[in-house]
Amino acid sequence: MRIVVDAMGGDYAPKAVIAGVIQAIEELGVKIVLIGLEDQIKKELSQYKYPSDSIEIIHAPEVIGMDEHATVSIRKKKNSSITLGVNLLKDSSYDAFVSAGNTGAVVCAATIGLGLLPGVERPGIGLVLPNLKRFGFLIDVGANTEPKPAHLLQYAIMGKTYAQKVLGLTEPSVGILNIGEEESKGSDFVKEAHKLLSEQVSNFIGNVEANEIFSGKCDCIVCDGFVGNVMIKVSEGLMESASTLLRREIKKSPIALLGAMLMKSRLNHVKKYADYSEYGGAPLLGVNGIVMISHGRSSPKAIKNAIRATKREVEHKINASIIEEVSRHLL
């Protein structure tokens, strides 16, 4: 298996990316193709020892910045690590592409470069989230901020397939994110999508409210990409602020400080709970190739975990299953 990794993607690239790649090689036994500015990649790699056949380098002379406009940057920088990296997947000797770079640019490059799977009109970004029971799947978290109801149906089918094949959940339940449980709740868009899903998706449990996301009530939750993106960011911000607040509180009392020391590892476990980089990246579903988007602030560990999740997708041939399920439902 050869996984292409965008060496230039993310706030701490190429350093954190390459450190993560080295970890992945050691732990996962994958072969990595690093794409990006060759000089910088070689310089970083020189710090590590690794089997020489485990890493290949492909030079890409351009870099798309984290804040660049997605479509404009893809149009202008045809030789960026993102564009060239995605396009490598057209050659069957490359199995997947991982990037912690500009999310919009990855979505755009993959859609244009690889095309969409039959029956899929728009790609969606999924996310594996821990809940109190097991793992759940949320889609879309930011690819499509103004979807049509039919897109949500496609996300439901793709997300359910992912939950089943990659996460190993048996007959996963599917729900639609709404602001109330009753069918009459929410916007016209949500109501229309609700109707489509209830007609076409088995084990559809209807509306799910946002406070249920972490409870494990539903295995696969679909929503529009604007709301999905807001949800993961608010969770991230809340956990960060809560830890800051806890540190402040602990400083106020020596007894609390002692208490915190005694329960440090348990507290860290909880803190990681909403840190989705812990669970690997966010798969871009619906494009004709395996593309994984990792958090812009990915640490080496997050990069390694994203590679691990990508490897699992390749092994489970997720796109073959998605094609089958979409065609069974929609074509």
Next chain:
Amino acid sequence: MRIVVDAMGGDYAPKAVIAGVIQAIEELGVKIVLIGLEDQIKKELSQYKYPSDSIEIIHAPEVIGMDEHATVSIRKKKNSSITLGVNLLKDSSYDAFVSAGNTGAVVCAATIGLGLLPGVERPGIGLVLPNLKRFGFLIDVGANTEPKPAHLLQYAIMGKTYAQKVLGLTEPSVGILNIGEEESKGSDFVKEAHKLLSEQVSNFIGNVEANEIFSGKCDCIVCDGFVGNVMIKVSEGLMESASTLLRREIKKSPIALLGAMLMKSRLNHVKKYADYSEYGGAPLLGVNGIVMISHGRSSPKAIKNAIRATKREVEHKINASIIEEVSRHLL
């Protein structure tokens, strides 16, 4: 000051409501008008001692359930505690209405019964949220799930006025919730609202991402009611799940259990952080009367805090300031 309280509103009504009202009378020195099923109110009140002139009871023979359809219930139950309670505000001897009942029904009854302030086209529900610096204000968290850009402008003006007059913030900053900081990000709706706000609102800082909500980057954040509602619910669900997880973790180790005991009060402080019932209810802004919506699961303390926040609104004559600011900007 006489504050009308819906005795039948909320999951634990009338018990929790009346317990909260008794606390409010003792601590805040307000006079309360309890509206609802007289028999039940009297039965609950019989458990408490309080100055006889501090509580008045008004009988409302109908009760709107928490899950009833908002507009249908308001049309059918003209003698509910919500409808009769809201309409009392037309008489100037009643200053405000507080309900932990069906949010949609309160919004609907208030809009129909009291009408809107001049220049306001749709009411919005605000929420005072703690952040790492001070308090911030979020609007709308659920009144208007499909707003027009102009509604967001109205929310911005009302929210900023609230932050200034009621929260006491000097020249509060205003931002619009989006999925990226750059102006090019987000849906057409958000971009159009961004343009309106940048033209008409002073101290407008542009797009704010959801992870910044608790950091204190912005004092008043506007968003559509669907997204706002999802945000507060996901925060609520995350904090609940994190506490459940922490309890599970602590049980695994006697040392961690000891640690938790030593830092219990500090942990509780952090847990309360995202529990917005701690900070009082959610003001319904834009209607011609002071209406406060309290969380459906309000405890007695949450009811008391909602009454406290309502009292502050009455004292600061928030609607006079909103009328002035809206007319200065929009009329």
